[in-house]
Amino acid sequence: xxxxxxxxxxxxxxxxxxxxxxxxxxxxxxxxxxxxxxxxxxxxxxxxxxxxxxxxxxxxxxxxxxxxxxxxxxxxxxxxxxxxxxxxxxxxxxxxxxxxxxxxxxxxxxxxxxxxxxxxxxxxxxxxxxxxxxxxxxxxxxxxxxxxxxxxxxxxxxxxxxxxxxxxxxxxxxxxxxxxxxxxxxxxxxx
Numbered sequence: 001x002x003x004x005x006x007x008x009x010x011x012x013x014x015x016x017x018x019x020x021x022x023x024x025x026x027x028x029x030x031x032x033x034x035x036x037x038x039x040x041x042x043x044x045x046x047x048x049x050x051x052x053x054x055x056x057x058x059x060x061x062x063x064x065x066x067x068x069x070x071x072x073x074x075x076x077x078x079x080x081x082x083x084x085x086x087x088x089x090x091x092x093x094x095x096x097x098x099x100x101x102x103x104x105x106x107x108x109x110x111x112x113x114x115x116x117x118x119x120x121x122x123x124x125x126x127x128x129x130x131x132x133x134x135x136x137x138x139x140x141x142x143x144x145x146x147x148x149x150x151x152x153x154x155x156x157x158x159x160x161x162x163x164x165x166x167x168x169x170x171x172x173x174x175x176x177x178x179x180x181x182x183x184x185x186x187x188x189x190x191x
Contacts, residue, residue: 011036015043018051018062022149022170025058033060048074057169082148085121085141091183092120093150094175097167111154114163117142150174 009015014023014032018040023029033040033053041051048067053060064073082090093112100110121138142165145151150171154164 009039009043011040015040018060022059022061024060024168025055030058030060047076049076052173054169054173057172059168059170059173061170061173082144083141085137086144086148087183088121088124089117089141089145090148090150090171090175091180092117093145093167094171094180097169097171100167109154110167110169111164112167114142114165117165148174 011032014029014036017023017027017029018033023033033051034055037051037053044051044062045065048065050063050065051060052063064076066073096112097110118135118138121141122134142151146153146165150168151165152168154166156164
């Protein structure tokens, strides 16, 4: 039996959920995160983690606090390098959501078709001796972006011939304007 002094925090489930993945406004823990933001953040700061919440965009995630100027962290949240191709997709998606936000759209959900993604990426690769293999590689990289949490198969496209993806708004926090400019500069120097 749990003693009073070791009482489980009322927002413990929200913390566990955040440790597993980002949380969106339609998640059952969303309100707990908003109501207990200060307490959750103070708790996580003790282990060098910061809670990032964007109420307007509707997401929350955890970010490691850098311990020094060299970017050292405690290493709780894994950072994995991503390939050039995945970076291209992420930059393209970030620009797409920025363009969408500027448009007059009444929808809050930005979508893109599988075919549009393929066509955009095809422009960046000159040599394509085997088209089937090339498109398989693109599809594999799209799956990696889905695992990163930046794309989600849109519910209306399950039976569609061309898959439609929702571009998740969290990409705005994870892919900065500096990242976009850095990749564009690299692309210009590689040409």
